[in-house]
Amino acid sequence: MKNKIIYGLIIFATYFLLFSFITIYREYKNNSEVKFLREKISEIYYEDLDNFLLENPDVYIYIVELENQNAEFNSDVIELVEKNVLEEQIVLLILNKEEQKTFEKKYDLILEIPTVIFFENGNYIQTMGDLKLMSIEND
Secondary structure, three states: OHHHHHHHHHHHHHHHHHHHHHHHHHHHHHHHHHHHHHHHOEEEOHHHHHHHHHHOOOEEEEEEEOOEOOHHHHHHHHHHHHOOOOOOOEEEEEEOHHHHHHHHHHHOOOOOOOEEEEEEOOEEEEEEOOHHHHHHHHO
8 A cells, every 4th residue: 555655656746747847848948939039030118119110110010928928939930030031020029918908909909919910101900820821921
């Protein structure tokens, strides 16, 4: 009976450590991708968005949420940036929940973050959910 309890504890500890390492790795990967994005493309702050759009009326804005950065979507953006498809045309905007709500009200849309939004002449035109399509259009 004692052996079964010890084996059970060992199995539990193994699963706990495994899931802990997986969580830590995903967090590390996510942070390194956002760091890469910050190094490769310009980052703007929500407070500066209006002025930025006045100076850069035609732009793609890659929007991520501060608390929920999707690693898979980041990989697609990184791939396009590495291929120099979007490096000069895209900026990074990291929003918190409050800024996201304000942004959605201002442009009358619901964001599924992370996403890429296209502005033309300083006006919201469309949300680009499929980055593979963007790479085809820009080839």
